[in-house]
Every structure is written in structure tokens, then in C-alpha cells.
Amino acid sequence: MKRVVIIGSGNVAEALAKAIGASRYELVQIYARNRERGQAIARAVRCACADDPKRIAEADIYLMAVSDRAVPKLSESFDFGDAVVAHTAGSVALGELAPRIRNKGVFYPLQTFTAGRSLELSDVPLFIEGNNDFTVDALAGLAGALSTRVRIADSRQRMRLHLAAVFACNFANHMFAVGQQLLQEYGLPADLIKPLIRETVAKALDSPSAAAVQTGPARRNDYRTRHKHIEMLHNHPELQNLYKNISLNIWETSKKI
Amino acid sequence: MKRVVIIGSGNVAEALAKAIGASRYELVQIYARNRERGQAIARAVRCACADDPKRIAEADIYLMAVSDRAVPKLSESFDFGDAVVAHTAGSVALGELAPRIRNKGVFYPLQTFTAGRSLELSDVPLFIEGNNDFTVDALAGLAGALSTRVRIADSRQRMRLHLAAVFACNFANHMFAVGQQLLQEYGLPADLIKPLIRETVAKALDSPSAAAVQTGPARRNDYRTRHKHIEMLHNHPELQNLYKNISLNIWETSKKI
Numbered sequence: 001m002k003r004v005v006i007i008g009s010g011n012v013a014e015a016l017a018k019a020i021g022a023s024r025y026e027l028v029q030i031y032a033r034n035r036e037r038g039q040a041i042a043r044a045v046r047c048a049c050a051d052d053p054k055r056i057a058e059a060d061i062y063l064m065a066v067s068d069r070a071v072p073k074l075s076e077s078f079d080f081g082d083a084v085v086a087h088t089a090g091s092v093a094l095g096e097l098a099p100r101i102r103n104k105g106v107f108y109p110l111q112t113f114t115a116g117r118s119l120e121l122s123d124v125p126l127f128i129e130g131n132n133d134f135t136v137d138a139l140a141g142l143a144g145a146l147s148t149r150v151r152i153a154d155s156r157q158r159m160r161l162h163l164a165a166v167f168a169c170n171f172a173n174h175m176f177a178v179g180q181q182l183l184q185e186y187g188l189p190a191d192l193i194k195p196l197i198r199e200t201v202a203k204a205l206d207s208p209s210a211a212a213v214q215t216g217p218a219r220r221n222d223y224r225t226r227h228k229h230i231e232m233l234h235n236h237p238e239l240q241n242l243y244k245n246i247s248l249n250i251w252e253t254s255k256k257i
Numbered sequence: 258m259k260r261v262v263i264i265g266s267g268n269v270a271e272a273l274a275k276a277i278g279a280s281r282y283e284l285v286q287i288y289a290r291n292r293e294r295g296q297a298i299a300r301a302v303r304c305a306c307a308d309d310p311k312r313i314a315e316a317d318i319y320l321m322a323v324s325d326r327a328v329p330k331l332s333e334s335f336d337f338g339d340a341v342v343a344h345t346a347g348s349v350a351l352g353e354l355a356p357r358i359r360n361k362g363v364f365y366p367l368q369t370f371t372a373g374r375s376l377e378l379s380d381v382p383l384f385i386e387g388n389n390d391f392t393v394d395a396l397a398g399l400a401g402a403l404s405t406r407v408r409i410a411d412s413r414q415r416m417r418l419h420l421a422a423v424f425a426c427n428f429a430n431h432m433f434a435v436g437q438q439l440l441q442e443y444g445l446p447a448d449l450i451k452p453l454i455r456e457t458v459a460k461a462l463d464s465p466s467a468a469a470v471q472t473g474p475a476r477r478n479d480y481r482t483r484h485k486h487i488e489m490l491h492n493h494p495e496l497q498n499l500y501k502n503i504s505l506n507i508w509e510t511s512k513k514i
Binding site for chain 2: 011067068069090091110111112113114117119123124125157159160161162163164165166167168169170171172173174175176177178179180181182183186188190192193194195196197198199200201203204205206208209210211213214215216217218219220222224225228229232233238239241242243245246248249250252253
């Protein structure tokens with residue numbers, strides 16, 4: 001049984017620890033500089049925990065689920081020997097792992113992770129990269145034990161996926177947040193808008209493309225409503241700006257369909 | 258049993274026709290200038306259909322589910338007598354209905370409607386307005402037969418709801434569309450991103466506010482990734498612009514939390 005150590009204690013580390021803990025792989029340790037969070041995850045998945053670099057466990061695969069910036073330096077801190085070492089970041093190139101690591105790779109889940117949420121990894125696309133076949137095989141094996149959607153992607157492709165994900169996830173969520181923020185400013189409950197959000201997404205997921213089901217004043221090029229809305233945002237110049245730019249982009253895109 | 262006529266044959270007309278057809282109200286007719294679409298809806302809900310202004314049926318309530326711009330002129334075309342006449346538009350004021358209509362109102366569902374989708378109206382917030390108590394009572398009665406979430410809102414409040422809805426629905430959907438557009442440009446299947454969209458929304462709906470579960474490079478103020486992404490969009494100046502503005506707005510909002 002192959003042994004895995006997870007380095008990190010953030011949301012990705014937590015989700016991977018839970019999934020690996022429930023798989024046929026052996027999760028031997030959570031290594032985390034943040035002792036408290038590392039221990040919390042280790043307790044939840046019943047594995048060991050360490051915060052002392054000298055105590056990092058032996059393993060076949062080390063997954064570094066740490067912040068983008070921490071990857072290069074942290075990967076230099078250990079002698080991983082012949083083990084496979086992979087980071088999980090969308091926008092960090094394979095080459096940013098320490099030069100002396102022999103078997104280096106990437107293990108990128110195209111998903112958003114939130115502390116405390118339980119998440120089924122089985123339909124989450126996992127993108128694998130490695131500097132040699134041994135590494136690719138090892139990571140593909142682990143990925144295949146967690147998800148039915150495993151793909152090979154080089155660093156360039158992965159950055160493209162991450163960019164698309166920023167729009168579809170981070171920016172879409174911000175649009176929900178702005179809608180709720182406006183309702184709160186107007187003294188209305190933010191929950192009012194939840195059925196609308198639910199249906200917006202259900203129809204986008206049910207159709208081949210979200211563009212095909214776009215609705216609203218911008219799609220109709222309804223100049224009058226757009227003008228009224230921009231006036232209503234006079235206290236929020238930054239939201240006025242977003243409103244104008246997104247509306248224009250919707251209209252430009254719609255015309256091309 | 259109160260009689261309802263729906264004027265219009267768009268997505269809102271279709272959804273309301275289905276819901277009223279299944280309620281304790283009597284849907285007597287679809288009146289639509291677009292004969293083909295009017296007949297298709299009428300067939301689906303088994304009611305009469307007309308496209309000749311002289312043939313509009315007698316009713317207690319007329320719901321005008323037509324485009325914003327068509328409301329004023331179309332409402333002048335008929336003598337509605339003592340019937341209640343309400344439009345369904347978010348950003349059209351009550352006063353835009355023809356002056357000679359005695360009992361005028363608004364019947365605004367805070368939802369996005371798509372042709373052909375069946376949609377449960379029962380948890381959709383319905384916002385009612387009327388120029389007198391008789392109208393408000395009549396519309397609240399009809400709304401209460403369709404949804405458990407009926408509220409009174411004046412034209413100003415309704416425009417605010419509509420503005421919030423444009424962000425949370427139309428603009429969020431556009432972010433999904435941009436993510437999928439980028440994947441397609443890169444030769445990757447747009448479906449890859451669907452589990453991400455599903456989880457993004459599930460976590461926004463499960464938490465009190467979408468702002469509280471915001472993730473991504475902008476939330477972390479990860480300048481390096483932002484810079485890379487903006488460079489990758491060099492062929493799309495309009496998307497570069499969106500990326501910069503939305504990222505800045507996420508960061509500014511996050512700092513305030």
C-alpha cells in the first residue's frame with residue numbers, strides 16, 4: 001500500500017486528507033507548520049501529525065497543499081530522496097519545485113475548497129503533471145483512487161484552467177456577494193435572492209453553455225434599464241464601473257452568437 | 258373562481274401560465290401578438306389563445322408579461338374596465354401603465370425564466386404593488402396561490418431588487434460563460450468546469466453570505482497570479498479589464514470584512 005504525506009493544513013490539504021484517508025492509499029501524516037490546524041485535520045482523518053521538519057514521515061508521495069508562494073522555499077526544506085513530490089497549485093509551474101527533487105509533479109484539483117465543508121472528490125477533475133513517467137504514473141494512480149476524472153496537463157494548460165476557474169468560481173461568487181451586499185444596504189434580507197441564484201446555476205449547468213441561457217437587460221441591450229441601474233449606483237463608483245463593463249461584455253458576446 | 262388573462266408569450270408569460278394553470282385560479286386566455294408562441298403556451302396549459310385585440314377575453318386580472326418597453330403602449334390598447342392590470346417587470350414603474358387604467362399594479366417574480374424549463378414557483382419571492390387596496394388584495398391573492406413568499410414592494414424597492422438580481426443572476430452567469438469560453442478557446446471541454454460551478458454555488462447558498470466564502474487569488478491579494486492571468490488575456494483587452502476591476506473590487510470588499 002502506497003504511503004502519502006500531506007504537507008499543509010489549509011482547505012485543499014483538508015479535502016485531500018479526507019479523500020485519501022478514505023481511499024486504498026495510506027495517509028501516514030499531516031505535516032503542517034500551523035500545529036493547531038494540522039492536528040485538527042489529523043484527528044479528523046486519524047493519522048499522525050508533525051510540525052518539526054526532522055519528524056516528517058517517510059512516504060512514497062508527498063502532496064504539498066500550501067500557498068502558491070510557499071511552494072519553492074518549502075520544497076527545499078526536505079530531502080525527499082526518491083519519493084514523488086507534487087504541489088497542488090493552479091498557477092505554479094512544475095519547475096518551481098526545488099531543483100534537487102528527483103521526481104517532481106503537480107496534482108491540481110479543479111475545485112474550490114472551503115474549510116469544514118465535506119466534498120465528494122469523485123467527479124472533480126484532477127490534473128496531473130510529472131517530470132518523468134514514474135512520477136506521472138504514481139500521481140495518476142493516486143488520482144484514479146480519488147476521482148473518475150483524471151487528466152494529464154502541462155503547466156501551461158493548468159494555468160489556463162486556473163484562469164477559467166477564477167472567472168467561473170471566484171468572480172461568479174463575487175457577483176452573488178455584490179447582489180447580497182446591495183440588498184443589505186437597502187435593508188432587505190440577503191436570503192431573498194437565493195432561489196434566483198439556485199435557478200441561475202441550475203440552468204447554466206443544464207445547458208451546454210452558460211452563454212446560451214444568458215438573460216437580463218445587458219443581453220437585451222435594454223439601454224433604459226442599464227441607465228437607471230447605473231444611476232442607482234452613484235454611491236458606488238466601482239460597482240458602476242463593473243456594471244458598465246460587464247454589461248458591455250455581455251452584449252458584445254451575445255451579438256456574436 | 259377568479260379569471261386571469263396573461264398578455265405576452267415570453268419566458269415569464271410561459272412560467273406564469275404554467276403556474277396559474279395549475280392553481281385554483283382560472284387561466285382563461287393567453288393574449289399574444291406572437292401567434293405561434295402564444296398558441297404553443299396555450300396548448301401546453303390548455304387554455305384559449307388570441308392575437309386580435311378585439312378578442313381579448315374578460316378577466317378579473319390581466320398580467321402583462323411583456324418586454325419593459327412594450328408596457329406603456331400595450332397597456333393603452335385595451336379598455337380593461339374595473340379589472341386589475343399588472344405588469345411583471347423589475348424596472349418599470351407602476352405609473353408607466355396607461356393613465357386610464359383604474360386598478361393598476363405590479364406582479365414581479367424575483368427569478369430568471371428560460372423557455373422550456375419547468376420551474377417551481379412556490380419558493381420564488383413575488384413582489385406586489387398596487388395603486389389601491391383592491392388591486393393589492395387581488396394581486397396578493399393570486400401571488401399567494403402561486404408562492405409562499407409574497408411581499409409588498411413599491412417601485413423604488415422593486416428596482417433595487419432588480420439591480421441586485423442583475424448582479425447575482427445575469428452577471429454571475431456571464432462569469433460562467435467567460436470561464437467556458439476560455440476553455441473552448443484553449444481546446445478544452447467546457448464541461449470540465451461544471452463541478453466547480455456546482456460547488457461554488459452550493460457553498461454560497463449554504464453560507465449566510467457569499468462574501469464570507471470568497472476564495473481565489475484576488476481574495477488572497479496574490480499579485481503574482483493576478484499578473485500572470487492578466488498577461489494570458491492579452492488577446493482579450495475587455496476581459497483583462499474585467500479581471501482587473503473585479504479583482505480589485507473583491508480585494509477592497511474583503512479588506513472590509
